[in-house]
Amino acid sequence: MRINLSEDERSFLALxxxxxxxxxxxxxxxxxxxxxxxxxxxLASSNVYSIIESLIDKDxxxxxxxxxxxxxxxxxxxxSQVYGTFDLEQGVSQFMQIFQHFRVQSGHVLVLGSIMAxxxxxxxxxxxxRIEEIIEKAVGDDLIKMEDNFYRLTAKGEKYLYR
Structure with a gap:
């Protein structure tokens, strides 16, 4: 449920x-x-503690x-207000953007260090x-394969990225 927030409260949440x-x-x-x-x-900056109290009161x-x-x-x-609710499919989509960023192709790998960095x-x-859960889902969906300390993009993963 979205709680009605003032402009100042939304600005504080952006912070x-x-x-x-x-x-x-x-x-x-x-x-x-x-x-x-x-x-x-x-004005809001000078009243920051009032904004904080209001956000505490609204839980x-x-x-x-x-x-x-x-x-x-x-x-x-x-x-939930700031980032939205967790959706595993959306998490996989965000995670796979890392592979797209590095322009990984089917059969090529991305080392764990590059992912974490x-x-x-x-x-x-x-x-x-919840990255572990997201990686497990990407592996389970056959988008990537886990091998030692790296992840190999599958043909299905390549189609997912570059449709």
Whole structure:
């Protein structure tokens, strides 16, 4: 269910998206303070703590104090608002974009290191956290084959990418 958010709240969520915040990956308060002016209007920037409180009240974000700084997390609802809900097929589509980026052809390989080094560019944090499940689905769908420390694009995978 989408919760109705103000423009300032949506702008603050864009700031959290910039830091790839999820329900398990926070952003610390100093990072918010130093970048808020890039995402919020001057009035909203001066009221950032009111915006935060409103988002906490709407169960979009949660706060945790680690003794030195506050850390801000998205709730599950917040992650859904920012990144959408997890869809395995969409995850496979995002993952396969890595192969397309490197222009991998059928029978050619992509080493695991290249995938891990570039996955943040192609996978949203929600999908990045579940990359193993996504890879298993791509293997199960015969789009790629896992071999040692690399993945080989299949003919079916090539058709999927370059239809």
């Amino acid at each position: 959290l998206k910039h830091f790839k915040v999820t329900a398990s990956t926070p952003v610390m308060e100093p990072s918010i303070i130093h970048t808020k002016d890039r995402f919020l209007s001057p 979009i974000i949660r706060i945790q104090n680690n003794g030195k700084f506050n850390s801000y997390y998205l709730t599950e609802e917040g992650a 570039t996955r943040d560019q192609f996978l949203s944090p929600v999908y990045n956290e």
